[in-house]
Amino acid sequence: MPASQDIQGIIRRVAEIIIDELKLEDVTAETFSPDMDLVDELGIDSMDLATIALVLQDEYRVTIDEDDYPKLKTIRLISEYIKDKLPVRH
Amino acid sequence: MNSIAAPESSKPKFSELLAHPDVKARWEKVRKYFFLRESTYDMSNRCNIRCDGCYYYEGEKQFAREVGDVEAWRELMKSEKARGITYVVLAGAEPSLVPELLEVCYQTMPLGSIATNGFKKIPESVGYKLHISVWGNDETSLRIRKAKNLLKKQIENYENDPRAVFVYTFTRDNIDEVKEVTEELVAHNCRLTFNVFSAPVGYTGNLRHDDESLGRTRQSMIELLNQYPRHVLFSVYNAVAHTHPKGLHDLYSCSYPRQNPSQDIGLGRSFRQYRTDLNWDRSVACCVPDTDCVDCRHYAAGSAVVTARLYRHANSLAAFKSWLDYVDTYLAVWVMGYEKGENLCNEIIEPPQAAIS
Numbered sequence: 001m002p003a004s005q006d007i008q009g010i011i012r013r014v015a016e017i018i019i020d021e022l023k024l025e026d027v028t029a030e031t032f033s034p035d036m037d038l039v040d041e042l043g044i045d046s047m048d049l050a051t052i053a054l055v056l057q058d059e060y061r062v063t064i065d066e067d068d069y070p071k072l073k074t075i076r077l078i079s080e081y082i083k084d085k086l087p088v089r090h
Numbered sequence: 091m092n093s094i095a096a097p098e099s100s101k102p103k104f105s106e107l108l109a110h111p112d113v114k115a116r117w118e119k120v121r122k123y124f125f126l127r128e129s130t131y132d133m134s135n136r137c138n139i140r141c142d143g144c145y146y147y148e149g150e151k152q153f154a155r156e157v158g159d160v161e162a163w164r165e166l167m168k169s170e171k172a173r174g175i176t177y178v179v180l181a182g183a184e185p186s187l188v189p190e191l192l193e194v195c196y197q198t199m200p201l202g203s204i205a206t207n208g209f210k211k212i213p214e215s216v217g218y219k220l221h222i223s224v225w226g227n228d229e230t231s232l233r234i235r236k237a238k239n240l241l242k243k244q245i246e247n248y249e250n251d252p253r254a255v256f257v258y259t260f261t262r263d264n265i266d267e268v269k270e271v272t273e274e275l276v277a278h279n280c281r282l283t284f285n286v287f288s289a290p291v292g293y294t295g296n297l298r299h300d301d302e303s304l305g306r307t308r309q310s311m312i313e314l315l316n317q318y319p320r321h322v323l324f325s326v327y328n329a330v331a332h333t334h335p336k337g338l339h340d341l342y343s344c345s346y347p348r349q350n351p352s353q354d355i356g357l358g359r360s361f362r363q364y365r366t367d368l369n370w371d372r373s374v375a376c377c378v379p380d381t382d383c384v385d386c387r388h389y390a391a392g393s394a395v396v397t398a399r400l401y402r403h404a405n406s407l408a409a410f411k412s413w414l415d416y417v418d419t420y421l422a423v424w425v426m427g428y429e430k431g432e433n434l435c436n437e438i439i440e441p442p443q444a445a446i447s
Contacts, residue, residue, distance in 0.1 A: 046356030047124040050400040054104040066401045070354035
């Protein structure tokens with residue numbers, strides 16, 4: 001189960017997953033800018049994004065639609081997308 | 091307490107798929123190549139044979155001026171590398187006629203492949219994969235390609251060459267010849283894969299497939315795959331994807347720019363198809379331009395289009411294994427030094443979108 005479902009917690013966890021899946025060595029979850037353009041600045045491609053989406057689906061139990069990939073260009077956008085799909089707390 | 095939505099009931103978690111050791115090992119093997127970003131390049135507007143149904147001599151690209159200047163090509167390769175391209179496909183009309191350009195490309199861009207008819211040997215110093223097109227036995231080649239003893243010449247040139255993959259293109263009228271051609275290639279220790287003739291726009295000849303010929307093609311592919319697993323680079327899912335009554339675009343939504351308006355990520359963003367004048371046009375850019383998209387079942391198209399649909403195939407263990415077999419095959423066909431593993435799934439799995447598209 002994800003550690004936190006507030007937006008800051010999701011941002012941190014998304015950063016950790018990207019670092020882990022892409023084996024990034026010169027960045028940490030703390031230093032990873034949530035607004036960095038993952039395609040333009042980090043150079044990730046559709047296969048990387050599909051992998052990250054599958055791992056995030058497992059983690060948060062939300063469906064990330066394939067057609068939405070192009071919108072998910074930063075950690076913040078991914079995190080907001082996930083947060084919008086999470087059920088509202090009662 | 092948090093209320094968490096249940097996952098789609100029948101769909102396994104990705105981590106559950108990767109919990110299978112054979113799946114995990116294959117996934118880790120193929121994902122190392124996710125960095126590949128391709129573009130394609132017409133090298134010359136000349137060819138030493140003339141085939142019925144040739145894609146190059148359709149449409150406007152055949153009339154582009156030929157740039158033979160090696161420095162211009164060197165600069166092009168440098169600029170391609172700078173914009174993130176890591177893999178080049180050198181094609182049309184016949185690249186073996188311009189070996190000096192192939193050398194220049196290889197010096198700058200070390201990963202790639204060349205589509206050739208195999209009539210003229212490409213120097214061994216060009217370390218790309220070589221895809222040698224075979225359209226039937228020598229009798230058929232003489233009739234369709236006006237080339238005498240073509241298979242014999244191809245084998246003479248590329249027997250025991252680790253770069254070479256023979257690509258047998260199934261047309262509607264050469265299905266029964268594949269067995270003898272495969273036997274001949276295997277006897278000379280040549281490796282092969284399969285392609286399916288996909289009609290150029292406006293093509294009215296008799297090579298175009300129908301449902302019956304696609305069914306027979308699938309059966310032949312699977313029989314030969316089972317009979318020669320070391321020499322035939324293919325999988326059951328390759329056969330399914332390329333012989334389905336629906337074409338690749340209908341099944342997987344082609345991601346090449348010609349059919350994909352999005353420029354955000356993937357092939358729609360980075361892929362270009364350069365003509366011999368070193369220009370390109372996004373509106374017609376795909377791996378085999380001037381193919382009728384409805385009829386497209388090209389091996390080259392599938393290598394990108396099926397591979398890109400990772401997400402859709404992570405919906406069952408059999409589908410994911412089939413996808414891994416497909417990607418493993420594609421890498422063995424296209425990347426020097428990559429060795430294909432044993433296929434993980436020998437069941438016939440319907441493409442994920444086939445039932446609903």
